[in-house]
Amino acid sequence: MSTQNKDFEFEPYIPHDLQLLLAERRKAMALSRRGFLKMTGLAGGGLVIGVSCSLPSEDAGPVSTTTFAANPFVQIRPDNTIVIFSKNPDVGQGVKTSMPMIVAEELDVDWSQVEVAQADIDQARYDAQIAGGSTSIPSNWMTLRQAGASARSMIVSAAALEWGVPEGEITTDAGFVVHAATERRAAYGAFADRAATLPVPDVQSLVLKERAQWKLLGKRVSGVDNRKIVTGQPLYGIDQRLPDMVYANLVKAPVIGAKPVSANLDHIKTLPGVKDAFVVERLGNPIDFGINTASLLPGIAIIANSTWSAFQAGKALEVTWDDTDASSDSWSGAVAEAKRMSAEQGAQSLSNKGDVDAAFASAKATPAGFYTYQFASHADLEPQNCTAWFKGDSIEIWAPTQTPTMAIPAIAQMLGLPNDKVTLHQLRGGGGFGRRLANDSVCEVAWIAKQLGVPVKAQWSREDDMSFDYYRPGGFHSFKAAIDQQGKLSAWQDHFITFGRNGRPVSAADLGAQEFPVNALANARLTQTLLPSGIPTGPWRAPGSNALAFAIQCFLHECSAAAGRDHLEFLLEVFDGLPAPGAGGRGGFGGGRGGFGGGPNRERAQAVIRLAAQEAGWGRSLPAGRGLGLAFHFSHQGHFAEVAEVSVDSNRKVTVHKVTVAGDIGPIVNMSGAENQAQGSVIDALSTLMGLEITFEGGRVEQRNFDRYPILRMSQAPEVAVHFIQSENNPTGVGEPAFPPAAPAICNAIFAASGQRVRTMPLTKEGFTI
Amino acid sequence: MLELNINGKSVEIGDDVDPTTPLLWVLRDTLGMVGTKYGCGVGQCSACTVHVNGAALQSCQLPVQNAVGMNITTIEGLARDGELTAVQQAWIEHDVAQCGYCQAGQIMRASALLATNPAPTDADIDTYMSANICRCGTYNRIRKAIHSAAESLAAANRDADDQTRVA
Numbered sequence: 001m002s003t004q005n006k007d008f009e010f011e012p013y014i015p016h017d018l019q020l021l022l023a024e025r026r027k028a029m030a031l032s033r034r035g036f037l038k039m040t041g042l043a044g045g046g047l048v049i050g051v052s053c054s055l056p057s058e059d060a061g062p063v064s065t066t067t068f069a070a071n072p073f074v075q076i077r078p079d080n081t082i083v084i085f086s087k088n089p090d091v092g093q094g095v096k097t098s099m100p101m102i103v104a105e106e107l108d109v110d111w112s113q114v115e116v117a118q119a120d121i122d123q124a125r126y127d128a129q130i131a132g133g134s135t136s137i138p139s140n141w142m143t144l145r146q147a148g149a150s151a152r153s154m155i156v157s158a159a160a161l162e163w164g165v166p167e168g169e170i171t172t173d174a175g176f177v178v179h180a181a182t183e184r185r186a187a188y189g190a191f192a193d194r195a196a197t198l199p200v201p202d203v204q205s206l207v208l209k210e211r212a213q214w215k216l217l218g219k220r221v222s223g224v225d226n227r228k229i230v231t232g233q234p235l236y237g238i239d240q241r242l243p244d245m246v247y248a249n250l251v252k253a254p255v256i257g258a259k260p261v262s263a264n265l266d267h268i269k270t271l272p273g274v275k276d277a278f279v280v281e282r283l284g285n286p287i288d289f290g291i292n293t294a295s296l297l298p299g300i301a302i303i304a305n306s307t308w309s310a311f312q313a314g315k316a317l318e319v320t321w322d323d324t325d326a327s328s329d330s331w332s333g334a335v336a337e338a339k340r341m342s343a344e345q346g347a348q349s350l351s352n353k354g355d356v357d358a359a360f361a362s363a364k365a366t367p368a369g370f371y372t373y374q375f376a377s378h379a380d381l382e383p384q385n386c387t388a389w390f391k392g393d394s395i396e397i398w399a400p401t402q403t404p405t406m407a408i409p410a411i412a413q414m415l416g417l418p419n420d421k422v423t424l425h426q427l428r429g430g431g432g433f434g435r436r437l438a439n440d441s442v443c444e445v446a447w448i449a450k451q452l453g454v455p456v457k458a459q460w461s462r463e464d465d466m467s468f469d470y471y472r473p474g475g476f477h478s479f480k481a482a483i484d485q486q487g488k489l490s491a492w493q494d495h496f497i498t499f500g501r502n503g504r505p506v507s508a509a510d511l512g513a514q515e516f517p518v519n520a521l522a523n524a525r526l527t528q529t530l531l532p533s534g535i536p537t538g539p540w541r542a543p544g545s546n547a548l549a550f551a552i553q554c555f556l557h558e559c560s561a562a563a564g565r566d567h568l569e570f571l572l573e574v575f576d577g578l579p580a581p582g583a584g585g586r587g588g589f590g591g592g593r594g595g596f597g598g599g600p601n602r603e604r605a606q607a608v609i610r611l612a613a614q615e616a617g618w619g620r621s622l623p624a625g626r627g628l629g630l631a632f633h634f635s636h637q638g639h640f641a642e643v644a645e646v647s648v649d650s651n652r653k654v655t656v657h658k659v660t661v662a663g664d665i666g667p668i669v670n671m672s673g674a675e676n677q678a679q680g681s682v683i684d685a686l687s688t689l690m691g692l693e694i695t696f697e698g699g700r701v702e703q704r705n706f707d708r709y710p711i712l713r714m715s716q717a718p719e720v721a722v723h724f725i726q727s728e729n730n731p732t733g734v735g736e737p738a739f740p741p742a743a744p745a746i747c748n749a750i751f752a753a754s755g756q757r758v759r760t761m762p763l764t765k766e767g768f769t770i
Numbered sequence: 771m772l773e774l775n776i777n778g779k780s781v782e783i784g785d786d787v788d789p790t791t792p793l794l795w796v797l798r799d800t801l802g803m804v805g806t807k808y809g810c811g812v813g814q815c816s817a818c819t820v821h822v823n824g825a826a827l828q829s830c831q832l833p834v835q836n837a838v839g840m841n842i843t844t845i846e847g848l849a850r851d852g853e854l855t856a857v858q859q860a861w862i863e864h865d866v867a868q869c870g871y872c873q874a875g876q877i878m879r880a881s882a883l884l885a886t887n888p889a890p891t892d893a894d895i896d897t898y899m900s901a902n903i904c905r906c907g908t909y910n911r912i913r914k915a916i917h918s919a920a921e922s923l924a925a926a927n928r929d930a931d932d933q934t935r936v937a
Contacts, residue, residue: 092869232805232845430871683907706814717909
């Protein structure tokens, strides 16, 4: 169950630490009236030194020689290059391009003159710097607009003073200041010197663009790191190199929670390239996902002169492990236990509305289904790694983390340093998906670096990355529903069987009491059973939603089938039950308190469902063995409906031909990036649905590399067509919400194509292949 | 001491490097050429793809001693004098990358495909490119970018042919 907090209602599916932090920041920012925009961009070494030779401006008017650091986000060089700092980590969700686009729009500059730089990690200047919960765009939207508008306003003021004309007569156009009456036009850069002498305008005085005035937002912009990516330039955490750097491999216990007792360290130290080997003790609680405190999985650290030497020595390591407190978890045992209790109600009540029993008694049909989904690994293609250099009274870290803001105090506390003695450089992450919210690899290398005093990169092998994850938790739903005499859904019952520790679901394993369709029905009963677990779990792309949508949206399809009704019509009708636009649902993240807008909106949901159906040709006749499936899910403030077109042959081989996505996340910031995220989400969801599964027996994870964790390949990937409804709402994130509806859309299509009902992920468990 | 030929240059590898070390780690740790990526170490993901005598090969599976005498091209060696190849340009034009970590390997394999099959069908692309994993799922765009690069290469060849005829 969610932690209770009287000031705040948690969104159940976003890490609670993250929500608390963002809520506190929102409150603080409201009090300070975005005062940090008044901070000069000069503080803290943020100034990117420009070419200081002066260039003649078009009318040989003012000439500047220094870079104008307008605020922490914007610097304007005399040559009219605009440097925009991107504050948050980019792990593939594209914010290093989209966030600066928002600044550039209000600054009214041409994208071709923009250089994007990764910002330092500096809470005073940038507030929270995190990539999680699809929050980068909604939490920073207004700040970024104001940063651009503030810098533009200062340039306009400087031009008015230089030209001796009223500010109100000055307009801007693609990085130029224009005074039409006197036919004067000059580049922003020409006013850099003068602008730097002016006071930063009050944020309340800024005039932001109307949507109709946007020139850049909504366009297709290619990612700012693309040239480096296609030419193989250093960019990612794993690419960090330092003089005299050594390489560390921390060998951890194969049984989760075991501790090292002894090891053949003397032998290991004689192996080629090995410089040292020592025991690292367990610190804190590395089993429970957490982002605010340091923890260490225990093991044997091997220090070598190359990654390969460190890996090879790890294979020669012989360790005696103490598994007294270790996990003895068994996935197959959990499956059997869940099946055994599937006919019962859970002991814990999550939700009890109306009169479910009366609805069942008067029902025309009472479909029931038991759904199972698996544990899954994040499997970021860049295995976990981090580089650090401990210098006695300070530490410098190069990390591809999603939560640099949390990493700094955690490391400071662990090493007994003040926060300002921890410097963290944000590097691109080769995939995040929630894995890099945890700073376990950062803690690990910081601890090892303290023992060494020389730069060290801790590199996890793929095997370690897969074996020591904070997994997407598996779970079980035993559903029963009532279809009334009119063929309407009249009651919903779910016994949710999940994993828990200390009387609470483990991280990312909870079910919101108002999860759809509970929020749309008069009669609903949710109960819960916790199966004890020692397996580390945590947020994994669209936490909670990534599995709930599969179970719930598939069972809804069972309901429409039992009612003998068209699923499109049935699904739209269920949404009619939401009490009022925006008011139903999770209440959670921000809950309409100036935050993220609350639960699903009836009209937005129905609009994307209709659009997906229309674009996919819902209702058209298809050859035998081919079918369409429809599903919807609301998460991370995104409304997404998807239709899959699927064939199933007599050998249960599934071909997904096409998935049509319709989403409403408000106006699109970068059309190319948003479309890419939606396409990737669908393919990720299909990958997870078809064959990915983490199992464990005796507390030991059984999959260690891609040979047993088969990520979807190109020949199996469907065409994904993406359509956006750009509604009049503030833009929200798109890294996650397109994921959840894909699996149920595909499973519902499998039923339409074959009559086979899929109730278990991965589908290989049901005998399907792709 | 081993002598390698990488991106047209002769490179010496000292005796401190175990000759059975995979080429991947020699490129990354010894030579500092970090464009070639480590993903799995077992030849499953192909993030580490390089060209060996023109053929796409997983460098995590090639002991460096076996690379002696071969012409090795890495992602850093594709562009000449800063001019990107048609494949690299297509990758930028179609904004293929999400995290981008696999893309060096994808580009190396796609380049090898087009060198032997200048006008691949969707099925050709699917078959050939299925050696490479993209965890972010950018397959739709990889397919488009390969077709687009094939078209630009064909157009460039037509231009070259025309000029030859004129000459």
